[in-house]
Amino acid sequence: MHIGVLITHVRAEEKLLLTALRDQGADLDVLPDRDLLFDLSAGPEQLSSAGRAWQDYDLVLERCVSTSRGLFTLAVLDSWRVRTLNSYRTATICADKARCSLAFADAGLPQPRTLLSFEARTTLGAIESLGYPAVLKPVTGSWGRLLARVNDADAAEALIEHRQTLGSYNHHVYYSQEMVDKPDRDIRAFVIGERTVCAIYRTSPHWITNTARGGVASNCPVTPELDDLCQRAAAAVGGGLLAIDVLETADGQLLLNEINHTMEFRNSSAPTGVDIPAEVAAFVLAQASVPA
């Protein structure tokens, strides 16, 4: 079974995945994104940096920390009908918070009220309509970067002016969201195919609870309600290997926040007791063996 693994570099997650894949018998090519070069006017017969024709991979697992490199590479492989995890469709939806919100809405799934705008005037109006505090996010990005809790109109005006003046065009797209009065934690659930294999609470006194920002991981039971929500959310974005972030409201309702398509899990196997890299590797090999 020939598996290509796209990487930017080898972090704890990639090392665990590569080890698990080898342990389960995969013939691996590790493909750093810095070495990629595609002839877009040719086809999948061209060779990867490991010297294998792209069309000869049974599956390519995308683990780039660089979202843009990962997405463009998935676009090429999708065009060439090379099987990937995640799919290009899933990745493009999850990499874009606005598209992810639309996918949730299309599927009738619960999420915080979310508004999209492009100008200072309309964005200020959007935040006013949500009420203070509100949350302003970039449509792309991760690890809690550049999230802003907007406490009042002065802060809103300053944030918008800064983004208009200092930001690239990506920052002139405003994704404003209702602030959810959650406990000092959120939920991250890991979905592999059609199973919610485990979940963690990410607890922090800060309103941003990402583990990259200091949130502490502990086991979260996968209740039937959480499992059902996660399965429907995964299906809404096309399914695959997904980390689904869920918020709890003060009255116990679950709301979808976002979905990550190159999930990090280094802090999650220990509290949950689930060998996440082994689960991922088994799924990758199972998908790779499905007839085209």
Add this chain to the structure above:
Amino acid sequence: MSGTVCPECDAALEIPADVMENELIACLDCGSELEIIALDPLQLELAPEVEEDWGE
């Protein structure tokens, strides 16, 4: 385990035996994030800075 020095602070580094090409490691002296560029011979460089599109 093999030894080399940090390209940033020149402190001695112990490299685990199971290290992989392109793996990130940290210098315990200066905290720099380093990347294993090659295994034979061992070569490491400062890891690239985090870019805006990096994430999960």
